[in-house]
Amino acid sequence: MGSRESDNKNIMETVLFEIAGHTITVIESLAIGLGLALFLLLVLLVVLLRSARQRQYEAASDAVRAAEMERHLADMMRVQSEMTGRMQTMSEIFGTRTSDLARVLTERIDASSHRVNQSMTESRSKTEETLSKLHERLAVIDKAQSNITQLSGEIVSLQSILSNxxxxxxxxxxxxxxxxxxxxxxxxxxxxxxxxxxxxxxxxxxxxxxxxxxxxxxxxxxxxxxxxxxxxxxxxxxxxxxxxxxxxxxxxxxxxxxxxxxxxxxxxxxxxxxxxxxxxxxxxxxxxxxxxxxxxxxxxxxxxxxxxxxxxxxxxxxxxxxxxxxxxxxxEVMALLEDVGRLDERVNKLKSHFTQTQNDVDQILISTGKVTKRSERIEALDFEEKPRIAD
Missing domain, CATH: 3.40.1350 (Trna Endonuclease; Chain: A, domain 1)
Incomplete structure (x- = not known):
């Protein structure tokens, strides 16, 4: 066991290579490798953090764009609904105008047909009247031609008369x-x-x-x-x-x-x-x-x-x-004046008779008025018997 640790220690202290007069041992190389590994790990973490932030930013941007797209889509839907309503309104208006136009055209066509028929009737009557007048004038012309022929004969006879x-x-x-x-x-x-x-x-x-x-x-x-x-x-x-x-x-x-x-x-x-x-x-x-x-x-x-x-x-x-x-x-004028004088005298007498008659009629109207008033008073009297009081 002790020999193995010493062997490991010797291995760790073994010189691997020398750089600029400095020897690099195994342990140092391991430390350097570990440092490089840590550095690379930090670099990777930084990159990952930046990529995460970038993804978050992009996600936020996508969310904003999605919100904007939803808003635009909502606006488009609203505009589309408005356009649909307007199109319906225009369709109704167009249908109404079309029916009105068709009615007006029908009325005008009917009126034009009536006027054309009336004009044709009037033209036919005028033509018939003109033709009748033309026939009459042709008859007059024929008669005038016969008169001219007769007059020509008379002129010839007149010339024969004037020649003598x-x-x-x-x-x-x-x-x-x-x-x-x-x-x-x-x-x-x-x-x-x-x-x-x-x-x-x-x-x-x-x-x-x-x-x-x-x-x-x-x-x-x-x-x-x-x-x-x-x-x-x-x-x-x-x-x-x-x-x-x-x-x-x-x-x-x-x-x-x-x-x-x-x-x-x-x-x-x-x-x-x-x-x-x-x-x-x-x-x-x-x-x-x-x-x-x-x-x-x-x-x-x-x-x-x-x-x-x-x-x-x-x-x-x-x-x-x-x-x-x-x-x-x-x-005759003197006799006429006498007749006029007598007529004036008789008119004056008749006027006096009319005046007396008018006076008599006025007196009669006065009498009839009095009779009417008396009859009204008589009619207003109460002739009903009063009830007797018992003894």
Whole structure:
């Protein structure tokens, strides 16, 4: 036993190696190894502590991140629920709006259909009315066309009449006589009457108040006028116009010399032109003829001017007749005034009768009022018997 401990001691003191003049024994090497082991253990503990702290920090961080994620998740869930509610609300609103829109569209379509149907009905009625009016107008046009055809035949006959000198004179004479006969009484004119000098004017109008009569001549140089219209070149037109002027002047001079008789006829005579167009052309292209006729106291008149003159003469004759009957009118007015006086007297008498009747009615109403009051008082009396007191 003692030898073993000495052997162990010797082993522990055995030199292993020498470093920088210092010997390293077994025990020293063991001590160094133990120190290194302790140092490594401390280093390992420090590393483990640091790794534990790191894991705790990471765990805390993970916990914070988890909390934040849970909070974000909660927020997302809340937002999702809000979005779901909003989507439901929007869906309801959209459904309501869609139904409203569909209803409005249906109403508008119905209204449009009604308006279209009404418009079509109105258009159809208007079309039918227009067609009926068109048929009526076509009938009128057909009638007018037949009248035009008839008028064309009459114009042809009129041309044949105007181609004959005697018939042409009869046409102008007939138109003048128709205008005079339509406007005056039968005793206010004469046709083809002989004057004191033996001349025979076409018409003689009797003026009022024993004034001289008015002479009207219906002869007009239509042959010369037709030659103007038939002229084919300027030379022929000039010759025709010269011949027309000469013929007109000869006719105007004859009227002035034969028909203007002092004390028997007016100092002015009428020369009747049976056409308004000829009359207008005379004043437009032959002003010298009109002036010469005026100086010769001959007035050129158209059918319208003759009609106006006849109306003026008719008014004068009516005025003269009224003046002649003035005393009769005055007598009738006096009688009318007497009748009005008698009517006023009788109205006053009737008024007095009405006044007396009103007074009588008022007295009757007073009497009936008194009778009514007395009857009311009688009705208010008490006629019931009072009970007797026993003896």
């Amino acid at each position: 000198k005697q018939q042409r004179g009869a046409f102008g004479q007939g138109r003048m006589e128709a205008i005079i006969a339509d406007g005056l009484a039968s005793n206010a004119y004469n046709f083809q009457v002989t004057l004191s000098n033996g001349s025979r004017p076409d018409a003689l109008i009797h003026m009022p108040n024993d004034a001289p009569s008015l002479v009207i001549d219906a002869k007009f140089p239509l042959e010369s006028w037709q030659r103007i219209n038939e002229a084919e070149n300027p030379e022929a037109l000039k010759a025709a116009m010269t011949g027309f002027r000469n013929d007109c002047w000869v006719h105007i001079k004859a009227i002035s010399e034969k028909y203007l008789i002092a004390g028997e006829t007016q100092d002015t005579a009428f020369m009747f032109v049976p056409s308004e167009s000829i009359f207008a052309d005379l004043h437009e292209r032959f002003e010298d003829i009109v002036q010469r006729a005026a100086r010769a106291r001959v007035v050129i008149v158209s059918p319208s001017l003759l009609m106006l003159s006849i109306q003026v003469i008719q008014a004068l004759l009516r005025d003269v007749r009224m003046r002649e009957q003035a005393h009769v009118i005055q007598k």
